Amino acid sequence: MKFSCNQQLLNKALSTVSKAITSRTTIPILKDIYLEAKEDKVLLRASDLNLSIETEIICDVESTGSVAIPSKLFIEIVRKLPNQHITLENLNGQVSLKTLTSEFNLTSHNPDDFPSFNTVESLDKRLLLDREVLKNMIRRTNFSASVDESRPNLTGILFEIEKNSLNMVSSDGFRISVSREEMQNKIEENLVINAKILSEIFKILSESTSDDDVEIVIGDKDMLVKIDNTKVFLRVMDVKYIAYKEILPKDYSTIIKVDTKDLLSAIERASLMAKEGKNNLIKCSVGEGFLTITSRSEEGSVKEEIFIDKNGESLDIGFNSKYVIDALKVIDDDEILIEFKSNLSPCAIKPMEGSEFQYLILPVRIV
C-alpha cells in the first residue's frame, strides 16, 4: 500500500474517525486506525464495537492495500506535520510517513484483525434530517441523560420517530428533556441511542462546513448516520425506555412568562450561594409580577428578583439550581413559559408557542 495526500485532509479525517476510539478498550487492535487504499481514495475507519466511524479522502494511490496503525502517535504526528503532501507506505510491518524534510517509521498491525464494518440490513427505513435540526435536538437533550450505569436505559436518548414528528427524549430520573421537530415520516420507530455516541455525532456535525442533509438508515439493532462522506455506524441500545408521555403533566395551576436570560443570570448568581450549601437548593417564590429567588448557606444569603407575567396562584417551590440552569442554557428563545401545579409536582418549561421543547424538573421539598 502506498499513497500520498494533503496533510490537512488527512488530519481532518483522522480527527473525525478517532471519535470512535476509547482509550479504555481492552482489545488492542481497537486502539488502531484502519486504512484502506483503493483506486483514488483512502478509507479510514475506527471502532469501539458500539460505534464505528469511517470516512474517505481523495488520495494519489500508487498501490492499493490496507493496514492498521496505532492511532495516538499517528494522529499526533499528522497534526504536527506541515501542510504539505504526505506519502504513506506500508512495508513489512512498518508504515513510513514522509514529507520533504520529515520521515517517520511506525509499527503497524495486521489489518485483517480489525473488526469489519457492520451493515445495516433494512435499508428501506430511511430518514433525511436537516443537520442544524439534528444538532439542536442533540444539544437540547443530551445534557440530561443519566450517567448512572445502574439504570442503563436512562444513559440513552430516546429517538422516537412518529408520523408527524421526530422526538428526542432524555432523563436522569430527576428531570425529563423533550425536543420535538414536526416532520412527516413514513416510518414509526422507537430507538434508544447511547448519549455519548450522540455527543460524538454532535461534534462531527459541528466540525463540518457542509449544509447537506444528514441521512439516517435504521436497521434492526443498528443505525447508520451519513454525514457528508462520513458514515457513523452505531449499535442501538437493547433497553426499554420510560413511558415519558405518561409523566408529562396535563394541567397546571400557575403559569408565568419570563425572560430567559434574566432568569438564567439570576439563578446562576443564586446558585453561587447554593453550591456551598446542600443540594444546590434555591427557593423560588412566584408572586404578583415578581419571581423572587433565594438561597442561603453558612457563608451568607442571596435574594434575586425578576419581573414575570403570572396567571394563577402564587406559590413557593424549591429546585436543584443545576437542573434549571442546564435547561435554560440550551434554550435560545428570548422568553419562555413555566407551568407549575404545586410545590411537590414537576414544573414544565415550554416555549411561548408550539412544542419544540419541554423541560420537566422535579422540585426539591422545602421546609
Add this chain to the structure above:
Amino acid sequence: MKFSCNQQLLNKALSTVSKAITSRTTIPILKDIYLEAKEDKVLLRASDLNLSIETEIICDVESTGSVAIPSKLFIEIVRKLPNQHITLENLNGQVSLKTLTSEFNLTSHNPDDFPSFNTVESLDKRLLLDREVLKNMIRRTNFSASVDESRPNLTGILFEIEKNSLNMVSSDGFRISVSREEMQNKIEENLVINAKILSEIFKILSESTSDDDVEIVIGDKDMLVKIDNTKVFLRVMDVKYIAYKEILPKDYSTIIKVDTKDLLSAIERASLMAKEGKNNLIKCSVGEGFLTITSRSEEGSVKEEIFIDKNGESLDIGFNSKYVIDALKVIDDDEILIEFKSNLSPCAIKPMEGSEFQYLILPVRIV
C-alpha cells in the same frame, strides 16, 4: 463602611489582588480580601505573607471603614453580577452587596486580623523599567526555574542589577536561561525572587492596558513593584544564587545558524517519538548544510532534516527535547546561533547579534 462602585472596576481589582491568595494557606484570614474605604477611594488588598498585592479603585464612599471578606465567594459573586453599580455595606459582621435586582449578604471578618502591608525601607533604591521589557524578561527565564524544593535557590530567579544592564537568570540544574537588557543603573544589586511570584507579576502586566513604566523599589529583604495603581510587595528569597557567569562557556568548536521556527517544528515532531521512549531523548547530527534530528522508541523512529549554516566541526549530540523546545518557544527572533564545544559540554543558544538572551542546555550522553 459603605460605598458604591462600578461592577467592572471592582471585578478587575479583585482579579488583580486575588493573585496573592493561595488556597493552601493555613491562616484563615489570608483567604480573605481586605477592603478599606477612604474619601473617594477603596483600597483592596490580599496577601500570602511572601507576596502582597494592593490596588485602589475610585468609588462613591458614603462612610469610611474596613472589612475582610472571604475571597472565593466574593470574587465569584462580583464576576456574575451585571455591569451596574454595586453598593457594598458592612453591618454587624455581615457585608451586603446590592444591585437593582440582587442582594447578597456575606459573612465578614475583623479587618484588624489582616496582616498589615510591609513597607520598603530603603526608598532610594529605585529602578524604572519598560513594562514590555519586564514581561519579556520574565517570559524568557521563568519556565526554567526549578520546582524542586530541595534546592530552594534554584526555585528563584536571579534579578541582577549591574551598571550597564539588568539580567534575569534561571536554572534547574540541567539548563540556564539568561535574559539581559542593556540599561544604565545607578545601583548594583543581586536579588533572588520566587519564580511563582514573578509569574503573577507577568499576569498583572498582561492584563493591564496601560503602557506606563513599572517602578521597582528595593528594600533590604523585600521589593515593591508598582504597576499603574497596583502595588506588588514581595519578600526577597534569603538564598545565594549559583555563580552562573562562571558556567557560561567561553569558546566553542562548532557554530550553526538556523531558522528558529523550522528547528522548533522539527524537534516538536521528533519529540512525539521521544516522549514514548525514555528521557525525551533526541539525537542531533550537525553536518555540512544540514542538521539531522533523530529519535526512536518501541513504536517506531523519526528523522527530521533542516538547513543550517555551519562553521567548525561536525558532531553528534543528544538532548532532552523538552529543554530545547522550552527555550525555542520563548525566542521571537527568526534566526538564532547555536554554539557547541563537544557532545559532553552544554550548547548555547544565542541571538544573531547582541546578548539579549542565552540558553545553556546540558546534553544527554548518547551511546
